[in-house]
Amino acid sequence: MxxxxxxxxxxxxxxxxxxxxxxxxxxxxxxxxxxxxxxxxxxxxxxxxxxxxxxxxxxxxxxxxxxxxxxxxxxxxxxxxKFLHAYLVESTKGDLLHILRFYASSDGHFRYDARQQTTHFIVYKWVYEDGGSIGHKVEVKSIGDEALFVGGNHSISVLASKFPECQLNSIYYTDDYFSNWPTLHSDEPFDMGIFNLEDGTITQHYSPHSNSQRAIWVVPLFNGL
Structure with missing residues (x-):
């Protein structure tokens, strides 16, 4: 621009x-x-x-x-x-959020040589001290009307109320683990879903059997974030 x-x-x-x-x-x-x-x-x-x-x-x-x-x-x-990936996201309120993503293999234990499935997320907020320096972190149990989008690209936060089909207080995620281990897995996305912060449940927003390659979030220029 x-x-x-x-x-x-x-x-x-x-x-x-x-x-x-x-x-x-x-x-x-x-x-x-x-x-x-x-x-x-x-x-x-x-x-x-x-x-x-x-x-x-x-x-x-x-x-x-x-x-x-x-x-x-x-x-x-x-x-x-023990988490494998983490993300930085600016909330719609201007807070710096630190998101930890936890994995397990099919037998419930993490192994680098196995295909991983996301089990849950934990969200922290970094609190700034007087003078503008980062001070300490606090765990965030709820992000309210916000929805976070994380994965193999720039992570964002949006107001769910601006988008009728968007689930509030949730984290949408793509499969960004296997891309570092091309000899272990194909390019087909495996670990994609929506994590609800309130009850800890995970639902799918994407079928892992569609024969598509790994996905990233595409963020167009628009108002209403």
Whole structure:
């Protein structure tokens, strides 16, 4: 929309390294230090990158100096890393939500060499201290009228009341686990559904037998988020 003023941030490679490029540049910039990331988001005019162990690092892509990632939450902020994926989402109220996604294989235990099925999600909100720094996290038991969309692309939150067929207080998710293990599974999506935060139930929004390739959420430009 504005070809003279934009920033694109990407996670690339099998282990999801971070890079960005700005308008007028011919080459990508690779911040220091490098790391493995689960997700990245623009929030409060900064880039926040989510490390695989749960900590969040900030990046000022508008700085003229050599960009460096800055740790802004405690190291390993969660007591257990048994979840496999995590996401950062800005709520419709402007809160920074941290979503943990938990898996199990068909026998109820997690194994990297088995096809995984999502069992549940836990949602946290990061609370900001005076001065704008991230302070602490609190668990969110309900997101009210909101619905979260997470998976192998930028995650979003929408007001369910704006969309008649959208379930409120729910998390819609796509299958973004098996894409890292192409030798184990085909491209057919397997683990896709809707998790209800109130009662913990999971329903399907997609048939796993439709012979389609893995899916991402497509977010058009529209009002009403």
């Amino acid at each position: 504005n070809p003279e003023n934009y920033v694109v941030v990407a996670l690339y490679g099998r282990f999801f390294m971070l890079a960005f490029i700005k308008a007028g540049q011919n080459n990508w910039t690779y911040p220091i230090p490098t790391g493995e990331f689960d997700d990245v988001i623009f929030y409060k005019s900064k880039v926040y990158a989510l490390e695989t162990y749960g900590e969040i690092e900030s990046l000022d892509v508008f700085s003229s100096d050599s960009p460096r990632l800055k740790l802004c939450t405690p190291y390993k902020p969660f007591p257990s890393c």
